[in-house]
Structure formats: structure tokens, C-alpha cells
Amino acid sequence: MKKNLTLKQIAKELEVSVSTVSKALKNSEEISEATRQKIQAFAKLYNYKPNNIALSLKNRKTKTIAVIIPEVVHHFFAMVISGIEHVANLKGYNVIICISNESYEREVINMEMLASGSIDGFIISLAKESQEKKDYHHIKEVINQGMPVVMFDRVTREVYTDKVIIDDVLATQEAIQFFLSKERKKIAMISTPDYISVGRLRTEGYMRTLEQNDIPVNEDLILRIEDETKLTEQLEHLFDTQQFDALMAVNEIYAVAALKVALKRGIKVPEGLNIIGFTDGIISQHSTPSISTVKQNAFKMGEISAKLLINKLEEQSEHEHYITEVIGTELLHRETTSL
Amino acid sequence: MKKNLTLKQIAKELEVSVSTVSKALKNSEEISEATRQKIQAFAKLYNYKPNNIALSLKNRKTKTIAVIIPEVVHHFFAMVISGIEHVANLKGYNVIICISNESYEREVINMEMLASGSIDGFIISLAKESQEKKDYHHIKEVINQGMPVVMFDRVTREVYTDKVIIDDVLATQEAIQFFLSKERKKIAMISTPDYISVGRLRTEGYMRTLEQNDIPVNEDLILRIEDETKLTEQLEHLFDTQQFDALMAVNEIYAVAALKVALKRGIKVPEGLNIIGFTDGIISQHSTPSISTVKQNAFKMGEISAKLLINKLEEQSEHEHYITEVIGTELLHRETTSL
Numbered sequence: 001m002k003k004n005l006t007l008k009q010i011a012k013e014l015e016v017s018v019s020t021v022s023k024a025l026k027n028s029e030e031i032s033e034a035t036r037q038k039i040q041a042f043a044k045l046y047n048y049k050p051n052n053i054a055l056s057l058k059n060r061k062t063k064t065i066a067v068i069i070p071e072v073v074h075h076f077f078a079m080v081i082s083g084i085e086h087v088a089n090l091k092g093y094n095v096i097i098c099i100s101n102e103s104y105e106r107e108v109i110n111m112e113m114l115a116s117g118s119i120d121g122f123i124i125s126l127a128k129e130s131q132e133k134k135d136y137h138h139i140k141e142v143i144n145q146g147m148p149v150v151m152f153d154r155v156t157r158e159v160y161t162d163k164v165i166i167d168d169v170l171a172t173q174e175a176i177q178f179f180l181s182k183e184r185k186k187i188a189m190i191s192t193p194d195y196i197s198v199g200r201l202r203t204e205g206y207m208r209t210l211e212q213n214d215i216p217v218n219e220d221l222i223l224r225i226e227d228e229t230k231l232t233e234q235l236e237h238l239f240d241t242q243q244f245d246a247l248m249a250v251n252e253i254y255a256v257a258a259l260k261v262a263l264k265r266g267i268k269v270p271e272g273l274n275i276i277g278f279t280d281g282i283i284s285q286h287s288t289p290s291i292s293t294v295k296q297n298a299f300k301m302g303e304i305s306a307k308l309l310i311n312k313l314e315e316q317s318e319h320e321h322y323i324t325e326v327i328g329t330e331l332l333h334r335e336t337t338s339l
Numbered sequence: 340m341k342k343n344l345t346l347k348q349i350a351k352e353l354e355v356s357v358s359t360v361s362k363a364l365k366n367s368e369e370i371s372e373a374t375r376q377k378i379q380a381f382a383k384l385y386n387y388k389p390n391n392i393a394l395s396l397k398n399r400k401t402k403t404i405a406v407i408i409p410e411v412v413h414h415f416f417a418m419v420i421s422g423i424e425h426v427a428n429l430k431g432y433n434v435i436i437c438i439s440n441e442s443y444e445r446e447v448i449n450m451e452m453l454a455s456g457s458i459d460g461f462i463i464s465l466a467k468e469s470q471e472k473k474d475y476h477h478i479k480e481v482i483n484q485g486m487p488v489v490m491f492d493r494v495t496r497e498v499y500t501d502k503v504i505i506d507d508v509l510a511t512q513e514a515i516q517f518f519l520s521k522e523r524k525k526i527a528m529i530s531t532p533d534y535i536s537v538g539r540l541r542t543e544g545y546m547r548t549l550e551q552n553d554i555p556v557n558e559d560l561i562l563r564i565e566d567e568t569k570l571t572e573q574l575e576h577l578f579d580t581q582q583f584d585a586l587m588a589v590n591e592i593y594a595v596a597a598l599k600v601a602l603k604r605g606i607k608v609p610e611g612l613n614i615i616g617f618t619d620g621i622i623s624q625h626s627t628p629s630i631s632t633v634k635q636n637a638f639k640m641g642e643i644s645a646k647l648l649i650n651k652l653e654e655q656s657e658h659e660h661y662i663t664e665v666i667g668t669e670l671l672h673r674e675t676t677s678l
Contacts, residue, residue, distance in 0.1 A: 064452060072420055073621070078411040085438060089445070094452050097436040101424060113403060113433050117457050256625040263627045282412070286595040287626055288602045 008144040010042060017320055022146045062118040064094040065309055068110055070102050070127045070154070074251060075281030076298045077125070080152065083302020084123060091310050093120075104129035108138045120313050121148040123305045126156065132195045134158070148312035152305045154197050162308045163324040164301050168198050171294045171329040172205030175248055175276045178331060180213055182338060184246040184274055188238060189222045190254040199224070202250045202278070225254065235261045246274040252283045255291050259336065275336040289335030297327050347483040349381060356659055361485045401457040403433045404648055407449055409441050409466045409493065413590060414620030415637045416464070419491065422641020423462060430649050432459075443468035447477045459652050460487040462644045465495065471534045473497070487651035491644045493536050501647045502663040503640050507537050510633045510668040511544030514587055514615045517670060519552055521677060523585040523613055527577060528561045529593040538563070541589045541617070564593065574600045585613040591622045594630050598675065614675040628674030636666050 007025075011018045016035065024031045024039035031039075067084055069077045081097060088095045096119060100107035107127045114122070122142065130136065136159050143149050143161055152164040179187050189206045192199030203224075207217050223238055225231055235258050247262075249255035255277025259269060267273050269289055277284055277293045284291040304325050333339060346364075350357045355374065363370045363378035370378075406423055408416045420436060427434045435458060439446035446466045453461070461481065469475065475498050482488050482500055491503040518526050528545045531538030542563075546556050562577055564570055574597050586601075588594035594616025598608060606612050608628055616623055616632045623630040643664050672678060 072411055072417040073414065075412065078417070081411055081438065082440075085440060094448060095437065096453075097438070098434065099420065099424060099436070101421075106428070109433060114435075253621060253625070256621075260625055260627050260629075282592060282595075283622055283625065286592070286599055286622065288599055290599075 006144040007146050010039065014039060014042060018146045062120055063092060064096060064119045066114040066119045066122050067095060067097045068100055068107060068122065068124040070100050070125060072099060076279045076296065079298035080302035083299040084306045087303045087306035093310065100127040102128040104133050104135065111138045111142060115142050115147060121309045123150045123152065123309055125152050126154040128196055131197060148309055150305045150309045152301055160322060162322050164305045164327065165324065166296055166327050166329050168201035169205040172202045173209045174331050175294055176206055176209040179246040179274060185215055186244040187221065188242065188244040188247040190247065190249040190258060191222060191224050192250060193224050193226055199250055206248060231257050232261065239265060249277045252277045252279045252281050252291065252293065256283050256287050259287065259291065270336050270338040274338060280332060292334045292337040293332050295330045295332045301327050345483045346485050349378065353378060353381060357485045401459055402431060403435055403458045405453040405458045405461050406434060406436045407439055407446060407461065407463040409439050409464060411438060415618045415635065418637035419641035422638040423645045426642045426645035432649065439466040441467040443472050443474065450477050450481060454481050454486060460648045462489045462491065462648055464491050465493040467535055470536060487648055489644045489648045491640055499661060501661050503644045503666065504663065505635050505666050505668050507540035508544035511541045512548045513670050514633055515545055515548035518585040518613060524554055525583040526560065527581065527583040527586040529586065529588040529597060530561065530563050531589060532563050532565055538589055545587060570596050571600060578604060588616045591616045591618045591620050591630065591632065595622050595626050598626065598630065609675050609677040613677060619671060631673045631676040632671050634669045634671045640666050
């Protein structure tokens with residue numbers, strides 16, 4: 001399939017920024033007449049056809065931003081959305097949300113549908129399946145056409161754009177180090193499959209901390225949950241077959257499910273088992289005992305994602321530069337850790 | 340402010356359906372030439388100006404439906420969205436979600452933004468503030484312009500359209516009747532302010548059941564939570580000042596918060612206190628003890644809302660008729676009720 005010439009290719013060829021090309025094709029007076037003529041002539045020569053996305057650039061400033069998230073059931077994504085809405089509304093932007101439901105196909109469909117409609121830019125966290133396939137052409141295309149994209153939480157190195165993440169390795173290391181400081185050395189890890197970036201990084205943080213402390217990694221103590229409907233079943237198998245005095249979970253649903261299995265078996269928490277989860281959500285706060293957790297500051301992650309996107313939309317600069325903002329986390333002790 | 344002539348007014352005047360008017364103005368061959376000419380002449384005579392929404396009717400079939408919900412933190416709305424997505428995707432429709440954040444203004448802004456964009460119809464659950472203000476002109480306008488709207492859960496009699504609800508009074512009566520059958524007659528009720536339709540109806544179900552059983556209603560046993568950040572504080576005051584052996588909560592967050600306050604005080608659940616919540620979500624399932632609940636079938640509510648909307652979008656009928664679908668609920672006993 002022959003690819004159409006993109007804004008980015010024109011920009012590269014003529015050694016100007018994508019934004020200059022876009023403005024020149026719109027005949028913007030911000031660009032000098034000489035540059036405009038050169039770019040327009042080049043585009044004509046190579047039969048440049050603006051696609052839907054590029055067309056929508058002509059009437060930018062719809063003041064609407066689109067958010068694509070994998071799912072809405074986890075409190076983390078609900079909180080990120082709240083943060084995005086907070087900043088967007090303050091700055092006079094509307095927010096439209098689409099859910100990929102962890103599907104690559106739905107992520108692509110949603111992105112194409114929105115990009116050809118009336119939105120200014122995207123904030124996205126990758127679907128499981130997209131990370132598994134490692135196919136990000138839909139995101140790259142949108143960026144190539146000059147539409148800004150900010151990625152958060154589930155990001156990839158393969159797309160060059162603004163990103164907002166936490167240091168998943170470091171945050172996990174801090175939690176595991178806490179267990180070790182309390183002489184709890186048999187630590188179970190409830191994670192996701194490795195193709196999900198945040199799960200892989202947290203598992204890496206777990207392994208690295210053990211290795212740094214000369215504790216051999218026992219793969220049988222690591223659960224990688226592929227199918228959440230079998231979560232309790234898999235946890236029960238872990239409790240049946242392994243011995244451990246501490247447990248780390250990569251989200252609060254895994255943490256509360258592990259807590260429930262432990263309590264059902266008469267294991268005292270925190271005396272017999274320490275538990276630390278991720279995400280400071282409603283479940284961690286209200287469960288009994290309440291769950292100690294790595295606070296990810298999801299609301300702040302949303303706020304910063306929205307700020308980065310809106311800056312990109314409103315900035316006058318001709319220079320392209322992308323940043324990765326790392327949000328600080330904190331280990332919040334509640335009732336499932338012994339201090 | 341002089342109102343423009345609407346499709347509905349033309350329809351009424353000429354004694355045809357709104358859909359006939361809409362099609363005639365689009366010069367659809369589905370409508371007889373005589374009728375088309377009559378309607379077009381009338382519209383011209385009265386200087387009918389299609390607004391943005393009416394314009395978008397011209398190129399219907401964007402195959403996108405918009406959902407407006409009050410918030411995403413409650414599991415109930417997340418599950419309704421899953422149900423909507425399920426049916427919509429099967430039928431080849433995309434779903435766009437906007438959050439009103441319980442604000443009347445944001446509900447209006449989102450609705451106007453989406454209606455003038457490229458969507459085919461709406462599914463909406465009202466914001467707190469809209470119910471408090473009782474101002475639904477934005478929804479009525481969209482319907483008047485011929486765009487289908489389905490309301491779910493938080494609905495109002497003042498808008499004449501398709502609705503999907505549960506029987507909130509009946510569902511609560513069943514739960515309260517269960518408490519009474521176990522000789523638990525001092526029953527606390529944790530509800531919302533009365534201007535929120537579902538809260539009011541559930542409080543009504545509570546009161547009606549007590550009255551039917553000749554038990555006087557004690558207003559001090561009813562908490563109406565205005566500000567969720569003060570939930571625990573208000574619950575603690577209730578436990579300090581009142582005696583009760585059963586508690587009903589209108590959602591699972593109120594239920595789990597009440598459970599936590601009770602356990603903190605050494606009250607045994609279910610022996611000393613029975614608890615029933617609403618919404619069969621992750622919190623109810625995973626808390627310890629797990630919470631007995633009125634199962635609202637939120638996923639099904641979403642599925643039916645999407646079906647009703649898509650039927651409306653695809654039906655050929657000239658007749659307007661609206662239905663209210665009542666989803667069955669069930670009382671699900673877990674560990675917070677004594678059987």
C-alpha cells in the first residue's frame with residue numbers, strides 16, 4: 001500500500017517544523033510568504049492530499065480534547081479522568097471519553113472516529129492488546145498529521161510524544177524494601193502479564209529489590225493475572241501451594257481479593273501477612289482492614305496530562321520537543337502493614 | 340427571546356410526525372412528493388432555520404452514540420457503560436462518553452457540544468444539579484429537533500422519551516421487608532438528598548414499608564448525604580446518637596463506609612447489625628464481610644438503553660411512541676445479613 005505524503009515528511013524534506021507546514025498549508029500569516037509559497041508548491045508537486053485529520057486542522061480550536069482509556073472499572077482511570085476534566089474545564093475545554101475495552105481494534109476505531117471529528121488532541125493510555133501486538137501505527141499517524149497526543153500510565157517507547165508516568169520500578173522497590181526492613185522475606189507478587197508495561201515494570205522492581213538484597217527470586221511466588229474472572233481461583237492456588245509473609249499487588253482489586261482469601265483462611269492481617277497494593281482508591285480506603293498502598297496520584301496524573309496537551313495546543317513555538325513527566329508516588333501505610 | 344420554529348412545531352401544525360418533517364426537509368424519497376412540497380413550503384413560509392442539530396440530521400448515520408453520565412467513580416455507572424458498549428459495538432456503533440460531574444452547566448455544555456457534532460443520539464442519566472434545578476430544556480430541545488434520547492436511572496417525568504429504570508420503591512421495600520421478617524425493626528437508612536430521584540424513591544420505599552407494618556418512621560434514623568467527603572463523619576454521628584439493628588444504604592460506597600464504622604466500634608456484622616446496600620459492585624463482592632445488596636443489573640440497564648436508542652435510530656415507523664423499561668432487581672444475600 002502506497003502511503004500518502006504526510007505533513008511530517010514535507011516538514012522533514014523542507015527542514016521546517018510540522019506546525020509550520022500545517023500553518024503554511026492553511027495560508028496562515030504567521031508564516032512568511034516565501035516559506036508559505038515554498039511549502040504550498042512542494043505539497044502541490046507531490047500531490048499532497050490532506051486526509052480527514054489534516055482537514056480538521058483547518059478549523060482547529062474546537063476546544064475539545066479526547067481521552068482514550070482501556071477501561072472504567074478501575075478507580076485509577078476514573079481518578080485520572082477527574083484530573084483531566086478539572087484542568088480542561090478550567091481552561092475552557094470539553095472532554096470526550098472513549099473506552100478501548102483493552103481491545104486494539106476498538107482503540108484504532110475510536111481514535112480514527114475522533115480524529116476525523118471535531119477534537120483538538122488526544123490523551124491516551126494503551127489497551128492491553130495494543131501493548132501485546134506492539135502496533136501503534138494509529139497513534140503515530142495522528143501525531144504525524146500534526147495532532148498532539150499525550151500518553152499516560154501505559155505508554156510505549158516506540159511513540160515519540162509527551163508522556164506522564166510514575167516510576168513504577170522505584171515505587172515497587174520502595175514497597176518491597178519496606179517488607180524486607182521488617183524481616184519479611186517471603187514476598188508474593190500479584191501482577192499482570194509482562195506485555196502490559198506497568199505490570200512488567202512493577203514485577204521488575206520486585207525482582208530487582210530481591211536481587212539487590214541477595215534473595216533468590218522464586219517464580220512460583222509471582223502471579224501474572226491474565227483473566228481477571230479467575231483472580232480468586234488463582235490466588236487460592238497460590239495460598240494453597242506457597243508460603244509467604246508479605247504480598248504486593250499491582251492494583252487495589254488484586255490487593256483486596258488477596259486480603260479476602262487470606263482472611264477466609266484465618267490468616268491474621270497484618271500479623272501473619274503484610275499486604276501493599278497500588279492505587280489509593282475507594283476500595284483500599286474502605287476495606288477492613290484498610291489497605292496500605294502505593295499512592296499513584298492519579299488525579300495529578302490527569303491534571304498534568306491535560307496541562308501538557310493544552311500547552312501543546314496553545315503554544316506558538318515552532319520547535320517540537322517532547323517531555324516525559326514523572327509523577328512522584330508515596331507509600332501510604334494503613335492497616336495491612338506492620339509498622 | 341423569540342424561539343425559532345422547531346421540527347416538532349411544524350409536525351404538530353401539519354399533523355405529521357417529526358420524522359416525516361425531518362425527512363421531507365431532507366427531500367427524502369421515503370415521503371410522498373405532495374407531503375414533501377407541503378412541508379417545505381410551510382417551513383419556507385415560517386422562515387424555518389435548521390439549527391446545528393437539525394443540520395446534522397442531514398447527514399445522519401454517523402453510527403456514533405453519546406452517553407452523558409454524572410460521574411465515573413461509582414461502579415454502577417461503569418457497569419452501565421460496559422452494557423451500552425457491548426450492544427453498541429455488536430451493532431456497529433461507536434460510543435462517546437461525557438461526564439457532567441453532577442453539574443447542570445457541564446451537562447448542558449456537553450449536550451450542546453455533542454449535538455452539534457457528529458452523533459446520532461443520546462443516552463443520559465441526570466446530574467444532581469439538573470435534578471435540583473428541575474431544568475431540562477437542553478434535553479427537550481434535542482428531542483424536539485428530532486434526535487433520539489434515552490434516559491436511564493436518574494430520569495424525570497418532565498421529559499417525554501424512552502427510559503430505563505429499576506423500581507426503586509419496590510426494590511427497597513423488599514430489602515426492608517427482609518429486615519422486618521428477621522425481627523429487626525430499628526432500621527437506619529443512608530440515602531441521598533430527596534431531589535435526586537433514585538434517593539427519594541428509595542427513601543420512600545423505606546418509609547412506606549415501615550408504615551405498612553405499623554412502625555413509626557423516625558427521621559433521626561435517616562441520613563441524607565449531601566457531601567460525600569463528610570460521609571464517615573456523618574455515619575459516626577449516627578452511630579453515636581442512634582440505636583439500630585439493621586441498615587440500608589442506597590449505594591455500595593455508603594454501605595461499605597457504614598460497615599467500616601460498625602466494625603471499628605466492635606459491632607459484629609451480621610449478628611449485631613445487618614446491612615444491605617445497592618449495586619452489586621467490586622466493593623460489595625470483595626469487602627470482608629462481603630456485603631448483601633440489591634442487584635440492579637447495571638450491565639443489563641446499559642444494554643437495554645443502547646437497544647432502545649438504536650431501535651429508534653433504525654426504525655422506519657412514522658409513529659412516535661415512548662416506553663419506560665423497568666429492569667428487575669434481586670436481593671442478593673452475602674455475609675452482612677443473617678438468614
